[in-house]
Amino acid sequence: MLSPTIPSFFVFLFLVLSSSPNVFCCHQIERDSLLSFDRYISSAATPLNWSSSADCCEWEGVTCRSSDGRVSHLSLPSRGLRGTIFPTFILNLTFLYHLNLSRNQLFGPVPGSVFSRLRTLDLSYNRLSGLIFQANRALPISIRTLDLSGNLFSGSIDSLFLRLGSHLVQFNVSNNIFTGPIPSSICSGSPLLETLDFSMNKFSGVVAPGISGCSRLQVFRAGFNALSGLIPLDMYNLKSLGEISLTNNQFSGPIDNNISMISNLRILELHVNELSGGIPPDIGLLKNLEQLQLHTNRLNGFVPPSLTDCSNLKTLLVRNNLLEGEISTLDFSKLQRLQAIDFGNNSFTGEIPGSLCLCRSLTAVRLAYNKLEGEIPTCMASLKSLAHLSVSDNYLSNVAGALEILEHCDNLEVLFLSRCFNNETMPDLLNLKGFQNLQILTLGGCQLKGRIPLWIAKLRKVKLLNLSYNQIYGSIPTWLGDMPSLFVLNLTQNFLSGGLPRELGHLPALISDNSSSDLSYLALPFLFDSLQYNRLFNLPRGLKVGNNRLTGSIPKEIGQLKLLHTLELSNNFFNGSIPTELSGLVNLERLDMSGNHLSGEIPRSLQRLHFLSAFSVAYNDLQGEIPRGGQFDTFPASSFEGNPRLCGNVLHRNCPVNSSVETSLEEEAESSSDIPFGIGYFVGFFAVSIPLVFYSPWSVNDVSPGNIHPQTMSM
Ligand SMILES: *[C@@H]1O[C@H](CO)[C@@H](O)[C@H](O)[C@H]1NC(C)=O
Ligand SMILES: *[C@@H]1O[C@H](CO)[C@@H](O)[C@H](O)[C@H]1NC(C)=O
Numbered sequence: 001m002l003s004p005t006i007p008s009f010f011v012f013l014f015l016v017l018s019s020s021p022n023v024f025c026c027h028q029i030e031r032d033s034l035l036s037f038d039r040y041i042s043s044a045a046t047p048l049n050w051s052s053s054a055d056c057c058e059w060e061g062v063t064c065r066s067s068d069g070r071v072s073h074l075s076l077p078s079r080g081l082r083g084t085i086f087p088t089f090i091l092n093l094t095f096l097y098h099l100n101l102s103r104n105q106l107f108g109p110v111p112g113s114v115f116s117r118l119r120t121l122d123l124s125y126n127r128l129s130g131l132i133f134q135a136n137r138a139l140p141i142s143i144r145t146l147d148l149s150g151n152l153f154s155g156s157i158d159s160l161f162l163r164l165g166s167h168l169v170q171f172n173v174s175n176n177i178f179t180g181p182i183p184s185s186i187c188s189g190s191p192l193l194e195t196l197d198f199s200m201n202k203f204s205g206v207v208a209p210g211i212s213g214c215s216r217l218q219v220f221r222a223g224f225n226a227l228s229g230l231i232p233l234d235m236y237n238l239k240s241l242g243e244i245s246l247t248n249n250q251f252s253g254p255i256d257n258n259i260s261m262i263s264n265l266r267i268l269e270l271h272v273n274e275l276s277g278g279i280p281p282d283i284g285l286l287k288n289l290e291q292l293q294l295h296t297n298r299l300n301g302f303v304p305p306s307l308t309d310c311s312n313l314k315t316l317l318v319r320n321n322l323l324e325g326e327i328s329t330l331d332f333s334k335l336q337r338l339q340a341i342d343f344g345n346n347s348f349t350g351e352i353p354g355s356l357c358l359c360r361s362l363t364a365v366r367l368a369y370n371k372l373e374g375e376i377p378t379c380m381a382s383l384k385s386l387a388h389l390s391v392s393d394n395y396l397s398n399v400a401g402a403l404e405i406l407e408h409c410d411n412l413e414v415l416f417l418s419r420c421f422n423n424e425t426m427p428d429l430l431n432l433k434g435f436q437n438l439q440i441l442t443l444g445g446c447q448l449k450g451r452i453p454l455w456i457a458k459l460r461k462v463k464l465l466n467l468s469y470n471q472i473y474g475s476i477p478t479w480l481g482d483m484p485s486l487f488v489l490n491l492t493q494n495f496l497s498g499g500l501p502r503e504l505g506h507l508p509a510l511i512s513d514n515s516s517s518d519l520s521y522l523a524l525p526f527l528f529d530s531l532q533y534n535r536l537f538n539l540p541r542g543l544k545v546g547n548n549r550l551t552g553s554i555p556k557e558i559g560q561l562k563l564l565h566t567l568e569l570s571n572n573f574f575n576g577s578i579p580t581e582l583s584g585l586v587n588l589e590r591l592d593m594s595g596n597h598l599s600g601e602i603p604r605s606l607q608r609l610h611f612l613s614a615f616s617v618a619y620n621d622l623q624g625e626i627p628r629g630g631q632f633d634t635f636p637a638s639s640f641e642g643n644p645r646l647c648g649n650v651l652h653r654n655c656p657v658n659s660s661v662e663t664s665l666e667e668e669a670e671s672s673s674d675i676p677f678g679i680g681y682f683v684g685f686f687a688v689s690i691p692l693v694f695y696s697p698w699s700v701n702d703v704s705p706g707n708i709h710p711q712t713m714s715m
């Protein structure tokens with residue numbers, strides 16, 4: 001066993017010896033240049049440790065040419081580097097042609113010298129700033145790849161800067177704060193360009209002609225800017241294009257039928273603009289098209305029948321336009337790869353096309369907000385990968401039939417059926433076996449008659465159940481409190497009677513959070529309480545039973561639902577006092593108990609609800625002093641009106657002197673054990689405002705599968 005290792009030791013020795021002539025190959029002047037770069041940079045994690053060896057060619061991130069030991073590459077991406085780029089470090093690195101400092105924390109301006117001689121410059125994802133494309137500098141003739149994306153660069157792009165970049169292949173300035181027009185002239189100086197990415201900046205105005213000079217262009221992105229006017233006409237000449245993304249701008253006018261000549265096109269994203277006219281009639285010529293996103297524009301007319309010839313389509317989103325016509329005449333059978341289709345928020349008529357059932361890959365179908373009639377086609381039972389179906393706001397019939405068909409879609413997670421049936425009986429699915437993956441079920445606004453059906457108890461994964469605006473009578477079943485996943489229950493506006501079951505105070509998903517690990521995205525986003533959601537996890541948790549005929553007192557067990565955001569009990573016949581235990585609803589943001597027969601005082605313990613931003617006990621029979629402090633100082637008089645025996649500053653009604661002395665003592669005793677109000681408020685502010693920012697319908701983060709118009713869509 002020893003013998004083979006001895007020769008290999010000599011081989012090793014030979015290698016070590018033979019490599020020794022290269023040890024000091026690094027040129028002193030290049031070594032000093034690199035050290036001057038290092039001097040301004042620190043790395044929080046692990047230092048570069050460059051001084052450890054005299055040969056700079058051995059340093060981390062440095063590559064030298066084998067012929068003469070000159071530094072050719074400096075590549076230190078994602079290395080935790082912090083600092084500024086020293087202006088002259090590159091001047092003596094005469095043979096450096098590849099510089100990659102992507103994903104670090106470099107800040108400040110980029111010295112003009114950096115542009116000399118490089119072929120590849122990747123400074124993406126840093127915090128570099130300043131005006132970079134000025135006329136007094138120029139792109140070096142050598143440059144092929146320039147990636148400045150994800151920084152804070154500003155100013156406009158001067159076309160003089162671009163005049164020399166004749167070898168440029170990739171140009172990416174996305175996600176900065178550039179202004180002014182898009183430099184279409186870049187294509188006359190750089191005819192070899194293959195990718196151009198201007199997206200997520202503040203470019204504005206009309207796109208001037210010139211793009212067609214880039215005859216090899218494959219990717220053209222300029223989404224999320226303020227561009228206007230027509231889609232540049234000469235773009236349609238670029239036969240090499242595989243991707244066009246001009247989403248979230250103010251482009252207007254028609255989509256030219258010449259788009260159908262760009263035969264390599266795989267991705268066409270023109271959504272969230274002001275485009276008008278029809279979908280180009282010859283679009284079916286785009287045999288390679290995989291993604292067509294035209295939603296949220298002003299497109300009108302019918303969908304050209306040729307569209308269903310695009311047999312590679314995976315995503316087809318045309319919601320929120322002015323499209324019309326009989327959808328049932330479209331033959332979807334050729335779209336075997338189709339995964340998501342959204343025809344919602346248009347004026348389509350006719351029945352749901354049975355040919356959709358032949359699209360075996362379908363995971364998401366949205367036809368909501370149209371004028372569709374008829375029934376859910378029986379063949380839909382065969383859509384085994386369907387996860388998301390929304391047909392809300394149509395004129396369908398036979399809700400029982402619909403559920404019997406759809407329960408066979410084993411992967412169905414989201415089912416929106418609100419306002420699409422009218423005046424039928426609440427289906428009684430005695431033998432229901434399916435829907436075992438259902439997480440959202442909405443059947444609101446259908447005027448369904450009957451009781452809350454027992455089959456709902458079988459839906460063990462349902463998180464959101466909306467049966468509001470129906471004609472449901474009888475009592476609220478106690479088994480609802482056993483539904484393991486339920487955290488949004490909306491029974492508003494029915495004829496429910498009896499008490500609010502104390503069992504609802506045991507809803508597990510409102511007590512401890514076991515769904516927080518489920519961060520998966522929905523196949524299509526949806527609106528809920530006028531905010532857009534892409535994940536179920538973010539939904540505000542709520543219990544809404546307002547506008548019914550409920551009686552009795554509010555069970556104190558409800559106070560255990562500490563994850564609840566909204567509690568709506570308004571306009572019922574609840575009596576008795578408000579349980580002090582409601583102070584356990586520590587995440588509550590909205591509490592509406594108005595329009596009942598509640599009596600007694602408003603429990604002072606409710607001051608502990610630091611996130612409460614909307615509160616009403618109006619029109620009850622409450623008395624005594626309105627609590628002071630905490631969020632109570634922010635509620636208007638209308639929160640308390642209609643209670644003649646309530647008193648307090650906000651109602652301009654003084655409280656009797658003796659009672660206020662007692663309560664102020666009580667207040668002190670309580671507040672000593674409280675979180676200081678300042679902190680609670682501060683935390684509350686962030687907890688409430690962050691979701692609003694991220695899930696606003698116009699949030700820039702919502703790139704795919706695209707935005708939904710806020711007013712026109714809900715579940
Ligand atoms: C620095 O490099 C030397 C030589 O390669 C090595 O022995 C030493 O462990 C390194 N130090 C750190 C902190 O990485
Ligand atoms: C820079 O390095 C990152 C990380 O290795 C890599 O993903 C990226 O492609 C590199 N940039 C260029 C232009 O090669």
Ligand SMILES: *[C@@H]1O[C@H](CO)[C@@H](O)[C@H](O)[C@H]1NC(C)=O
Pocket residue numbers: 124149150172173174175195196197219221
């Ligand atoms: C431009 O850079 C961004 C951020 O690094 C990246 O997501 C995008 O894919 C790049 N664009 C192109 C066309 O490669």
